[in-house]
Amino acid sequence: MKNVMIVACGAYMDTGYGCPGEWRCLKAAAFGEGAFDEKSAVVGFVKCECPGRTVISNLGMAIKLSGVKPDLIYLSSCLVGAKPGCPYITPEELAQLIEKKTGARVVLGTHDYA
Numbered sequence: 001m002k003n004v005m006i007v008a009c010g011a012y013m014d015t016g017y018g019c020p021g022e023w024r025c026l027k028a029a030a031f032g033e034g035a036f037d038e039k040s041a042v043v044g045f046v047k048c049e050c051p052g053r054t055v056i057s058n059l060g061m062a063i064k065l066s067g068v069k070p071d072l073i074y075l076s077s078c079l080v081g082a083k084p085g086c087p088y089i090t091p092e093e094l095a096q097l098i099e100k101k102t103g104a105r106v107v108l109g110t111h112d113y114a
C-alpha cells in the first residue's frame with residue numbers, strides 16, 4: 001500500500017458541491033480506483049488557498065510533521081479540471097514546483113467519479 005498526500009483547490013472546496021474534502025478523493029484512494037493504481041493511505045490532505053503562496057510550504061510542513069514522506073502526491077481532480085481554471089498557476093506548473101521541492105512524483109487528478 002502506498003502512502004500518498006493530496007493537494008486540493010481551496011477555492012473549489014469552499015464554494016463547490018461534492019468537493020474533494022467530502023469523499024471523492026478519499027474513496028478513490030481507499031479502494032484503489034481512478035488515478036490510484038492500488039489501495040492507498042492518505043497521510044496528508046492539503047488545501048491550497050488563493051493565491052497559492054503557502055501551498056508548497058504547507059505541504060512541506062505536512063510531510064515534516066507527519067514524519068511520512070509520501071510515495072506520490074496527487075493534485076485533486078477538482079484542482080486539475082477546474083473550470084474556469086486557476087488564475088495563478090497551471091496544474092502542470094504546480095506539479096513541477098511540488099516535485100522540485102519534495103522529490104515526490106506528482107499525479108494530476110485523483111478520480112473520475114461524476
Ligand code: SF4
Pocket residue numbers: 008009010011012048049050051052079085086087088089
Ligand atoms: S490558487 Fe488556484 S489552485 Fe489554489 S485555491 Fe486558488 S484557484 Fe485553487
